[in-house]
Amino acid sequence: MADRIRAIVAGLADLEDVTGVCATADERVARGDCAFAADLGIACATAYGAAGRAWQYRSVFDHVLRLLATTRGAENVAQALRLVSSSPRAGARKLDRYMASLLASGHEAEDLTVVFTGRAQEELRACLVHELVLRGVSVEETPGIAGWARSRHWSRHPLRWLPPTLSDLERGADLPSHGVRGRSHSMPYDSSAGREPALTGGARVPPVRETTTPAAATALGRAVANWAEESNGRVEARVFAMAEPLESPAVPKALGALGLACLRGAGRKTALSVTVHPVAHAWRVLFAAASTGGAYNSGWYGAYGRLAAWQSLAAMARCPHGATAGEVEERVRDCVWHGFSAGTAWFEHVGWDIGLAALAPDRRSLAVLAATDTD
Incomplete structure (x- = not known):
C-alpha cells in the first residue's frame, strides 16, 4: 500500500486532472479500505505542506477529507480524524468548524463518539456538539457524547452560551447537504424587492x-x-x-x-x-x-x-x-x-x-x- 501511495503522490504534480486519483480513493473506501484513503490524504498533506507544492495535492486531500467525513461508519470517522490531524491547517478554527459540519451531516451520533474520546481538538468537539443539536440530537443524553457535553471544562467557550437543545423558533434551520462532490443549501433571502408597495396610510411617525x-x-x-x-x-x-x-x-x-x-x-x-x-x-x-x-x-x-x-x-x-x-x-x-x-x-x-x-x-x-x- 505504501508503495502504491508513494507512486500516486509522486506523479500528482504532472496531472492536469486528479479525477482518476479521487476515483481510486472512492473505490477503496467503498471496499472498506478507509485506511488507504486516509494514508493517501496524509501523504498529500505532507507534500503540499512544503513550500511550492501544486494545487493537485490540496485537491486530493480535500476530496479524501470529504469522502471519509461524509461516508457513514465509525471507522471512517476515526480515519477522518487521523487525516485532519495531519493537515497543515490542523487546529485552525475554520477547519474544525468545517469538519464538524461534515461529520454531523454524514454520520449517526453513535458513530461520532470517537471524537469525544480520542485526541480530537476541543474546538472540533464544541462545534460538533452544536452541529448535532441543530440536527435534533439530544447530546446530553447520547452515550459517549453526554459526558463531554455536560462537563464544565469548556464553560468559558463562546459556544457554551448556546442551549444544548433547540428552541422551537430554530427548528426551521436550513442545514447544508454535504457530499463528496461538495455541498448544497437553500437561500432563504427575500427576492421580492419592490413587488408589493408598503401601505402606510395615515400612519404617524413620532420624532x-x-x-x-x-x-x-x-x-x-x-x-x-x-x-x-x-x-x-x-x-x-x-x-x-x-x-x-x-x-x-x-x-x-x-x-x-x-x-x-x-x-x-x-x-x-x-x-x-x-x-x-x-x-x-x-x-x-x-x-x-x-x-x-x-x-x-x-x-x-x-x-x-x-x-x-x-x-x-x-x-x-x-x-x-x-x-x-x-x-x-x-x-x-x-x-x-x-x-x-x-x-x-x-x-x-x-x-x-x-x-x-x-x-x-x-x-x-x-x-x-x-x-x-x-x-
Missing part, C-alpha cells in the same frame, strides 16, 4: 433620533459580517429611538424616513415592500447568512452560525449585555419583526439580499439590518 454606536452596529451585523469580511458584501446596521411609541403599521413610513442608505430612492423611484414576519423567519435568515456565507465564502458553518444568528437577534432586540439565551429568546419574541426589500441601487439583487427591522417591546426603538452581496 426620531439615531442612537447607533460602533459597538451596536457590529453586534447587529454579526450574522452577516462574513459577507463583508470574506466576500463582496456590504452591511447597514443602525438603531433609532422614538420620542413616542411607534406602532407596527407605521414602520414602513418610518423606514422610508430614516435616511437609510439601502432605501435611498425607495418610495419615489422604486417601491418599498415591508412585511411583518414571525421571529423564526428572522432567525432562519440570519442563521443562513452566518452559516453558509455569501457569494464568495463558506460562512461559519452550523455551530458558529447558530451563535451569530442569536447575537444579531439579541442586538436587534436591544437585549442587555450578559443576557442569557433564555432571556434573549423571551425578549425577541416580544419584538415585532419586519422584513423589507426595495429595488434600490444599494441592493445587488443577485440572490443575497437581506432587510430586517425589529420594533422593540416598548415600541420606542427600531433596529435595522440590511445586507447584500454579489458574485
